Amino acid sequence: MSIELNENQLIAIHLLASGHKSCEVAKQLNIRQETLSRWRQIDEFKEALEDATEAVLREIDETHKNLLI
Numbered sequence: 001m002s003i004e005l006n007e008n009q010l011i012a013i014h015l016l017a018s019g020h021k022s023c024e025v026a027k028q029l030n031i032r033q034e035t036l037s038r039w040r041q042i043d044e045f046k047e048a049l050e051d052a053t054e055a056v057l058r059e060i061d062e063t064h065k066n067l068l069i
Contacts, residue, residue, distance in 0.1 A: 005048060009039055017052035 005013070008029050015025045026033045039045045 003042065003044055005042075005044055009045055010048070012036060012039065013045065013049045013052050016049055017056050019056075 008031065012025050012029060015028065016022070020028075022033060022036055026036050029036075040049075
């Protein structure tokens with residue numbers, strides 16, 4: 001079963017991938033930490049978070065390479 005992530009879930013993914021703590025994300029989105037924990041169990045959320053984290057890490061890597069050049 002495939003689901004579409006809502007706006008708050010997409011914002012949470014961006015914040016988590018950027019290194020924000022779960023408690024900070026929950027507070028900023030005005031949701032309970034338990035809600036965020038449930039979202040983390042959704043396959044689509046996990047996949048999107050992994051993709052976003054990889055994108056952030058690639059960006060950091062490129063920035064470091066450019067600084068060294």
